[in-house]
Amino acid sequence: MKMDTDVLKIFRELSRIPRESGNEKEVSNWIKSWAESLGLPVVQDDIWDLIITKPASAGYEDHEPVLMQAHIDMVCEKNSDSDHDFAKDPIELKLDGDWIVSANGTTLGADDGIGVSAAMAVLADDTLPHPSLEVVFTVQEETTFAGAESIDVSAIKSRRMINLDHADEAELIVGSCGGTGAKFTLPLIRESAAPSGWSGYRIRLFGLKGGHSGEDIHRGRGNAISLLLRLLETPELRVVSISGGTNRLAIPREAEAVVLAPDGETLEAILADVKQTFRKEYSGAAPDLDITAEPVDGGGSANVAGTAAAADGAVLLPLTADAMQMISAAVRLYPNGIAQMNGSFEGLVESSDNIGIISTEGDVLTLVSEVRGAYQSTVQDITGTIDTLAALLGASVEYFNGYVPWEFEADSKLRDLAVSTYTEMFGGEMRQLALHAGLECGFFAEKIPGLDLISIGPNCQYFHSPEERVSVTSVEHFYSFLKALLRKL
Ligand SMILES: [Zn+2]
Missing domain, CATH: 3.40.630.10 (Zn peptidases)
Structure with a gap:
C-alpha cells in the first residue's frame, strides 16, 4: 500500500x-x-x-x-x-x-x-x-x-x-x-479619586489577524496593543487598566482596557472615529477590526463617594496623567515590529521585536516581547534599545528563554x-x-x-x-x- x-x-x-x-x-x-x-x-x-x-x-x-x-x-x-x-x-x-x-x-x-x-x-x-x-x-x-x-x-x-x-x-x-524574551516593568501611580459623575467602560479592540511573532511580523497585520494605546491617548478618557495579548510569540489580535468617560455618547463618538481610522489603515489585513464598549458596572454610572465602581463594588481609580504619559512613552518607543530587513535575502526580515502582552496589574505596567535577529549582535542592538528606554523611564527589564x-x-x-x-x-x-x-x-x-x-x-x-x-x-x-x-x- x-x-x-x-x-x-x-x-x-x-x-x-x-x-x-x-x-x-x-x-x-x-x-x-x-x-x-x-x-x-x-x-x-x-x-x-x-x-x-x-x-x-x-x-x-x-x-x-x-x-x-x-x-x-x-x-x-x-x-x-x-x-x-x-x-x-x-x-x-x-x-x-x-x-x-x-x-x-x-x-x-x-x-x-x-x-x-x-x-x-x-x-x-x-x-x-x-x-x-x-x-x-x-x-x-x-x-x-x-x-x-x-x-x-x-x-x-x-x-x-x-x-x-x-x-x-x-x-x-x-x-x-536568534532571539530572547523580554519582560519590561514600570511602576504606575493612580489618582485618589475618579472624576465626579464619570462612568466606567470596558473597551475591546479585536478582529486583527495575528500570526507568528517572527514569520508574520512583516505582513502588516497590525498589533492590537499599539492600536489600543493610540485610542487610549484620547484626552477625554481616563485609563483604569489595560490588558492584551496572550503569548509573546504571537502578534496580539485583541486588547482591552477599562476606562472612565464623562458619558456614553462622548465615548461612542470617540470610538466611532478611531474605528473608522483603523479600519481604513487595516482594510486589507483586518477588514473585521472592531472596537466595542460596555459599561463595567452593568448600568453605566454607579458612583461610590465620587468614584466610579465596577459591578463587584471595586472602585475604579484612574491612572494619573503622568502615569498614562509614561505608558504612552513606553509603548510608543519600545521596539515593536520590523527593526531591519535582511540585505542578503530579498523579503526576509533581519531583526524584529513583537510586543505580545501588555498588562497593568498591581499598578505595574508589564510589556512582554520577543526579540529576534539573524545575528546575536542585532538581537543585542534591540535589547540595547529596550535597556535605554528602561533607563529613561525608570523601568526594569528581564530577559529570558534566549537562543542563538x-x-x-x-x-x-x-x-x-x-x-x-x-x-x-x-x-x-x-x-x-x-x-x-x-x-x-x-x-x-x-x-x-x-x-x-x-x-x-x-x-x-x-x-x-x-x-x-x-x-x-x-x-x-x-x-x-x-x-x-x-x-x-
Ligand atoms: Zn519541528
Whole structure:
C-alpha cells in the first residue's frame, strides 16, 4: 500500500507512542531499544536526548562523518470535538489523497516525526552507502529548545550536519534567527479619586489577524496593543487598566482596557472615529477590526463617594496623567515590529521585536516581547534599545528563554552539494532561504565550531494545527534526496 515505505512504516510505529514536548521518556526509550536491537551504540542523556552512531558502509571508511538531527517531541493540538488523550493515545494515520493526516482530529506530528523516521530508516538499512553516521534526536524543540541547548556534543566528530526539520522539499534552509524574551516593568501611580459623575467602560479592540511573532511580523497585520494605546491617548478618557495579548510569540489580535468617560455618547463618538481610522489603515489585513464598549458596572454610572465602581463594588481609580504619559512613552518607543530587513535575502526580515502582552496589574505596567535577529549582535542592538528606554523611564527589564542564531555562512560545501544533487535528481533549482524563526541548528552551530549545516524536509502543511499533513510522494522525494546526499558525502 501507499504508506508501506521504509520511512512511513517507521513513522506509523513512532506515532503510536505519545511524545508531547516534555513527555519524551517513553519514545526516547523506545528508539533506544530499537537502535540497540540493531547493534548500534546509543547514548541517552537525563532529559532523553539520544545520540546513535552507525559505522561507515564498505568503501566509505575514510570519509568524514556526517551528523543527522531531528526532534522527537511534537506539538499537541486537537479539534474541540476530539477526545484524544495526548498522554496515552496513539495517533493513527489516515490517507487523504496524497496527504497523510491524523485520524484522531489532532496534530499529526510529521513535525518532526518524519525527520526522525527518515534518520531511523537510514540507520536500519544496511544496503545504503554512507560515511559513518551520528544521529542526534533532541527533545522539547517545540517549547524551550532544552534538548538542543543542553545536549553534550563533546563526543560528536562530525563537522557536517543535516537537520531534518524543514517542510518543503524544494527548499534548503541556510540560516535561522536568534532571539530572547523580554519582560519590561514600570511602576504606575493612580489618582485618589475618579472624576465626579464619570462612568466606567470596558473597551475591546479585536478582529486583527495575528500570526507568528517572527514569520508574520512583516505582513502588516497590525498589533492590537499599539492600536489600543493610540485610542487610549484620547484626552477625554481616563485609563483604569489595560490588558492584551496572550503569548509573546504571537502578534496580539485583541486588547482591552477599562476606562472612565464623562458619558456614553462622548465615548461612542470617540470610538466611532478611531474605528473608522483603523479600519481604513487595516482594510486589507483586518477588514473585521472592531472596537466595542460596555459599561463595567452593568448600568453605566454607579458612583461610590465620587468614584466610579465596577459591578463587584471595586472602585475604579484612574491612572494619573503622568502615569498614562509614561505608558504612552513606553509603548510608543519600545521596539515593536520590523527593526531591519535582511540585505542578503530579498523579503526576509533581519531583526524584529513583537510586543505580545501588555498588562497593568498591581499598578505595574508589564510589556512582554520577543526579540529576534539573524545575528546575536542585532538581537543585542534591540535589547540595547529596550535597556535605554528602561533607563529613561525608570523601568526594569528581564530577559529570558534566549537562543542563538544560525548565522548564514557565505561558503558551504554541503549546501553546494545539496543544490547540485537536487538539480540532478529533480531538475529546477532548490530555493535557498533563511528563516526569521528559531531552529535548533543555532545551538549546534554554536557548540560545534566550523560546522557546515543545512536543513531539509518533505512537503508538509498546517504545522501545529489539527490540519497538519505531509505528502506521501514528497516523503519519497525527500528520502531519496537524503540517500543521494549521504552517498555523495
Ligand atoms: Zn519541528
